[in-house]
Amino acid sequence: MTVVSTEIRLAARPVGEPRPTDFEIVRAELPELAEGQILVRNTWMSVDPYMRGRMDDVPSYIPPFRLGEALEGGAIGEVVASRADGVPVGATVSHFLGWREYAVLDAAAATVVDTAIAPPEAYLGPLGTTGLTAYAALTETAPVRPGDVVFVSAAAGAVGSVAGQLARELGASRVIGSAGGPEKVKKLVDVFGFDTAIDYREGLLSQRLGEAAPDGIDVYVDNVGGDHLEAAIDHIRPGGRIAMVGAVAAYNATEPVPGPRNLYRAAYQEASLRGMLVTSHLHRFPEWIAHAAPRLADGRLRTEQTVVEGLEHAPDAFLGVLTGANTGKMLVRLT
Ligand SMILES: NC(=O)c1ccc[n+]([C@@H]2O[C@H](COP(=O)([O-])OP(=O)(O)OC[C@H]3O[C@@H](n4cnc5c(N)ncnc54)[C@H](OP(=O)(O)O)[C@@H]3O)[C@@H](O)[C@H]2O)c1
Secondary structure, three states: OOOEEEEEEEOOOOOOOOOHHHEEEEEEEOOOOOOOEEEEEEEEEEOOOOHHHHOOOOOOOOOOOOOOOEOOEOEEEEEEEEOOOOOOOOOEEEEOEOOEOEEEEEHHHOEEOOOOOOOHHHHHOOOOHHHHHHHHHHHHHOOOOOOOEEEEOOOOEHHHHHHHHHHHHOOOOEEEEEEOOHHHHHHHHHOOOOOEEEEOOOOOHHHHHHHHOOOOEEEEEEOOOHHHHHHHHHOEEEEEEEEEOOOHHHOOOOOOOOOOOOHHHHHHOOOEEEEOOHHHHHHHHHHHHHHHHHHHHHOOOOOOEEEEEOHHHHHHHHHHHHHOOOOEEEEEEOO
């Protein structure tokens, strides 16, 4: 059986902000299934800020996307043909060959997900790598202790919205979030349970953070870098902990971005700034899913998702996640 599938390829390496012309949509014939492989019809795919880095031809923690080839990323789909024991037709799987309608892959590269405990797309968000990132950041990279004041940036996004709620659960006395625009800021307090929220587009960020945390902050989850990291260092308490999770403010930069100008303050506050990669924490997925799924089901963990319909609109969804078009996880539903 020959399967022809639509896929999105990288047509050109973006310079600065990506443009729609950096992507092309192509119909391609898939290879026959080999022993041990499955054919998956993708139903959902993820677009993530880190994909911007993979569009540049530079060495990093993950190889660059190849020009003229289909992009990759997290996806959920249904197995429609199988030559693998243990992954039957009809199973819902999570895997890494998104940006395409159908995927042929080794069954070992797919994980069967339990759709009885959560909807399939949750495995790309709160029960996927963004949820796990928040969990690892606040339990390992910059652990929250009871009574801590915690600051989270990009707080209305996929990682940030879970991080704020987790910080509270871990005993934070005050949780502060920052996001772009009045609607998101309102949602941080009304929906995601932050004590207070800062619209980073209004006023001086460091001053606003100082007003929100007059005695300083103990933990900062840095999703943004740049001015946010500098503001957090301005207010870090002695022994404070900063989880360096991402630097979305700099992903489209065409020149190296200067570091925070106040690093010496971190030195004399004996603060720690520690990087993290979720791929180093994948062994904690079962623990995280067991913790989060019941909370997601009964509403103790509140999440949102922004859904873009249709594979052909995946590039728009990707451009949107870099500019704040999303609240919660940005997803593409393949129809
Ligand atoms: N280390 C890891 O293993 C790992 C894993 C997953 C994610 N991450 C990182 O974590 C961060 C969040 O990822 P996510 O998937 O949860 O994305 P997300 O927060 O759902 O979406 C990105 C958000 O970044 C905000 N943003 C964009 N430009 C900004 C700027 N110049 N200043 C401040 N905020 C800006 C936008 O929200 P506003 O509307 O609020 O501006 C946008 O919604 C990213 O930096 C990502 O690379 C790291």
